[in-house]
Amino acid sequence: MLEKGKLSGMRRTIIIFFGIIAILSIIRVATGASDLTSVGTAQAALLLSVPIVLAALGGLFAERAGVVNIGLEGMMIMGAWAGGFMGSKHGPWVGLLAAIFFGAVGALVHAIATITFGVDHVVSGVAINIIAAGLVRYISTILAQGGSWPGPSQSPDVEPIGQNGLPILSGGKYFGWQSPDILNSIGEKNWFLISDISRVLRGLTGELSYVTMIAVALVPISYYILWKTSFGLRLRSTGESPIAAESLGVNVYAMKYWGVLLSGGFAGLGGGFLAIVAANHYQENQIGGRGYIGLAAMLFGNWRPGGLLAGSALFGFADALQLRDSAAIHALLLLIVAFLLFAAWRSFKKGQRIATIVALALAGFFAWFFVAFEELPGQLVTMTPYLATLIVLSLASQRLRGPAAAGLPYRRGGLK
Amino acid sequence: MRFKPGKIALSIAAPVFAAVFSLAVSSASLLATNKSPREAFSLMWEFGSGAGSLMEAVNLATSYYIAAIAIALTFRAGLFNIGVEGQLRLGSLFAAYFGAMIVLPPVLHILAIFLIAMFVGGLWASIAAYMKVKRGVSEVISTIMLNSVAGGVSAYLLSKHFMVKVEGSNDLATKPLPASGQFPDLMPVLKKLGVEEQPGGGVYGMLLVAIVLGIAFWFVVNRTRFGFELRSSGMNPIAARVSGVNSKKMTFIALVASGAIAGLAGLPTLLGDTHSYTLGFRGGVGFTAIAIALLGRNSAVGMAISALLFGFLEVASRTLELIDIAPETYVIMQGSILLSAVIAYEVVRRYQLTLQSHALAKAGDK
Numbered sequence: 001m002l003e004k005g006k007l008s009g010m011r012r013t014i015i016i017f018f019g020i021i022a023i024l025s026i027i028r029v030a031t032g033a034s035d036l037t038s039v040g041t042a043q044a045a046l047l048l049s050v051p052i053v054l055a056a057l058g059g060l061f062a063e064r065a066g067v068v069n070i071g072l073e074g075m076m077i078m079g080a081w082a083g084g085f086m087g088s089k090h091g092p093w094v095g096l097l098a099a100i101f102f103g104a105v106g107a108l109v110h111a112i113a114t115i116t117f118g119v120d121h122v123v124s125g126v127a128i129n130i131i132a133a134g135l136v137r138y139i140s141t142i143l144a145q146g147g148s149w150p151g152p153s154q155s156p157d158v159e160p161i162g163q164n165g166l167p168i169l170s171g172g173k174y175f176g177w178q179s180p181d182i183l184n185s186i187g188e189k190n191w192f193l194i195s196d197i198s199r200v201l202r203g204l205t206g207e208l209s210y211v212t213m214i215a216v217a218l219v220p221i222s223y224y225i226l227w228k229t230s231f232g233l234r235l236r237s238t239g240e241s242p243i244a245a246e247s248l249g250v251n252v253y254a255m256k257y258w259g260v261l262l263s264g265g266f267a268g269l270g271g272g273f274l275a276i277v278a279a280n281h282y283q284e285n286q287i288g289g290r291g292y293i294g295l296a297a298m299l300f301g302n303w304r305p306g307g308l309l310a311g312s313a314l315f316g317f318a319d320a321l322q323l324r325d326s327a328a329i330h331a332l333l334l335l336i337v338a339f340l341l342f343a344a345w346r347s348f349k350k351g352q353r354i355a356t357i358v359a360l361a362l363a364g365f366f367a368w369f370f371v372a373f374e375e376l377p378g379q380l381v382t383m384t385p386y387l388a389t390l391i392v393l394s395l396a397s398q399r400l401r402g403p404a405a406a407g408l409p410y411r412r413g414g415l416k
Numbered sequence: 417m418r419f420k421p422g423k424i425a426l427s428i429a430a431p432v433f434a435a436v437f438s439l440a441v442s443s444a445s446l447l448a449t450n451k452s453p454r455e456a457f458s459l460m461w462e463f464g465s466g467a468g469s470l471m472e473a474v475n476l477a478t479s480y481y482i483a484a485i486a487i488a489l490t491f492r493a494g495l496f497n498i499g500v501e502g503q504l505r506l507g508s509l510f511a512a513y514f515g516a517m518i519v520l521p522p523v524l525h526i527l528a529i530f531l532i533a534m535f536v537g538g539l540w541a542s543i544a545a546y547m548k549v550k551r552g553v554s555e556v557i558s559t560i561m562l563n564s565v566a567g568g569v570s571a572y573l574l575s576k577h578f579m580v581k582v583e584g585s586n587d588l589a590t591k592p593l594p595a596s597g598q599f600p601d602l603m604p605v606l607k608k609l610g611v612e613e614q615p616g617g618g619v620y621g622m623l624l625v626a627i628v629l630g631i632a633f634w635f636v637v638n639r640t641r642f643g644f645e646l647r648s649s650g651m652n653p654i655a656a657r658v659s660g661v662n663s664k665k666m667t668f669i670a671l672v673a674s675g676a677i678a679g680l681a682g683l684p685t686l687l688g689d690t691h692s693y694t695l696g697f698r699g700g701v702g703f704t705a706i707a708i709a710l711l712g713r714n715s716a717v718g719m720a721i722s723a724l725l726f727g728f729l730e731v732a733s734r735t736l737e738l739i740d741i742a743p744e745t746y747v748i749m750q751g752s753i754l755l756s757a758v759i760a761y762e763v764v765r766r767y768q769l770t771l772q773s774h775a776l777a778k779a780g781d782k
Binding site (some may be wrong): 112117128133134142292295299382386393395 | 546554557558567570704747752754
């Protein structure tokens with residue numbers, strides 16, 4: 001039964017994936033925004049999705065153990081800083097390990113506050129975000145005063161990490177053998193849809209950093225750990241019903257600590273990735289709310305690894321477009337209008353008058369925007385990922401169900 | 417009644433613990449960089465307790481306090497408005513722009529500016545409120561996203577539509593407010609009380625507004641039916657609904673009212689000092705105010721004390737540069753105070769519960 005459901009889910013995912021590319025190719029042809037399905041955009045989207053995936057996985061482990069982790073942002077900041085600090089001294093791999101460690105240190109504070117002392121999870125998380133930002137600024141200022149850093153907001157450069165592509169399809173290099181690059185040559189042919197698909201696939205499989213490969217592999221690994229091992233079952237049971245779990249002999253406190261510490265490790269790695277792979281040094285405000293976006297991706301993905309991957313890909317794509325080409329964002333406005341009209345139609349059929357009016361008004365607004373601006377002003381383009389988060393959450397969030405006991409304090413023996 | 421001295425000691429215990437812990441952490445971080453904590457703290461005290469520094473600390477605290485009230489209002493309703501930063505930014509921008517356009521007599525002009533700022537802040541918050549009530553989107557996430565969007569929108573509006581050319585400066589700014597729209601300084605009053613004028617100093621008149629807001633906050637939340645419904649829908653939405661409170665409506669009202677108050681939080685700087693909104697308009701107030709609301713336990717008096725403390729630390733730490741210490745030390749202090757305070761409050765609350773249950777058990781034995 002479950003296997004059958006999974007298969008059809010897999011098929012659905014593939015259909016949706018190619019469906020989206022088809023819609024994008026149509027918009028590309030209609031508006032001439034060729035960056036919508038270019039190799040570069042797909043590459044950038046993947047690169048920008050990875051930190052969000054990692055943050056979302058971090059959120060997943062914590063919330064499945066019953067702890068809400070708004071502190072992901074702060075843990076990513078610590079990770080990015082550590083990545084820049086240690087990476088510039090001892091090389092990128094040490095930097096990534098340091099990033100994981102520092103993220104976990106931030107998570108330890110969160111765990112002590114929420115699990116041991118029962119502080120409100122959101123309060124503790126926000127406190128950690130404030131402290132992390134202040135702490136790294138403080139230490140960076142000292143490092144800049146000492147002259148070992150170029151400035152208080154930037155670390156020295158980190159060496160790049162190696163990369164490779166799939167053999168045969170995407171032109172990887174193996175033991176000195178340069179494989180052909182089939183997808184790229186199809187992509188350059190400019191056949192409608194076929195070339196679009198191969199360009200996107202080429203972007204997703206060629207010239208991958210090794211860390212990207214590890215990060216993507218962490219999604220199925222997390223699924224396996226959480227749903228196929230007894231550790232995962234115990235961890236999830238503390239998030240659904242800690243009292244029942246305790247009565248079956250699960251050490252609820254230990255499970256929650258594991259969940260939060262893993263969460264911090266993931267977030268730290270996400271921060272380190274931003275500093276070392278996506279850029280080549282740590283920079284202040286590098287995280288820019290990606291911890292929160294990761295949390296939103298996890299909500300959107302209904303607290304499941306596959307779902308959060310889809311959510312992160314969406315935000316990564318929006319982010320890549322706004323960085324590369326604002327003309328493409330302009331074209332995407334049409335897609336948003338279509339979405340909103342669909343939402344309006346749905347709520348009209350359900351008889352929700354206010355929701356219909358709101359959706360129609362928003363659709364009208366974005367349509368006006370599309371017509372009024374030939375080219376979007378830069379300040380507005382930068383907010384694309386945040387707007388995408390808002391729109392997606394408000395379209396999706398009513399069908400979502402998280403772990404039953406997430407966010408609730410737990411005391412052994414039911415004491416308050 | 418017998419337990420009263422103990423009770424007072426307990427309620428002081430948490431803040432004292434937090435202060436000691438924070439001193440320990442910041443001393444440790446100073447020692448780690450080979451600086452003398454004693455020298456640093458005595459210098460901070462010496463500089464910070466000067467009249468000019470105190471006035472500046474009060475001015476900083478005025479904004480913090482108003483923003484903290486906005487956040488506390490949502491806390492009391494079981495919500496969390498992290499969007500104060502964006503609400504106050506847009507509120508200030510529109511207040512500065514339209515405030516400079518309208519012509520009104522002095523007092524009315526300021527009132528009109530207040531209304532504009534409150535309207536814009538409330539309107540911005542109503543997006544999150546609508547998403548929360550109608551679509552079930554967590555206000556924590558949506559207000560954070562709206563902060564980033566507000567940053568983009570305000571930068572766009574300022575640079576493309578609201579800006580006027582400033583002679584000899586690269587900073588983008590709105591047209592300055594006319595004299596009727598500027599809030600008078602409290603210096604003349606203070607002088608009569610024997611306070612000497614300080615170079616570059618003065619106390620924003622908005623301090624009075626902040627005090628009135630604080631009293632109103634205390635009264636509305638604790639002494640009115642509206643406040644009761646607000647708190648009950650926060651503490652136990654199901655019980656509130658059963659007893660006839662429309663908790664969705666309360667959620668909506670709480671978020672919008674919070675946004676309206678947040679809109680005011682940028683005005684002390686705007687009406688008292690800069691008189692125009694610039695690209696470098698003081699940021700971060702909304703986030704610091706979260707810490708202040710948490711530290712002050714959402715009580716009008718507690719938040720006032722925390723706001724003053726944070727203002728003091730911020731101003732006093734500027735002097736640390738003289739002895740080659742990063743002035744960001746104050747962030748460490750504020751952060752460690754916050755974290756240790758929330759933990760200490762929780763520990764004390766549990767201890768009180770234990771005491772209560774012991775007392776009950778004893779009473780039952782008799």
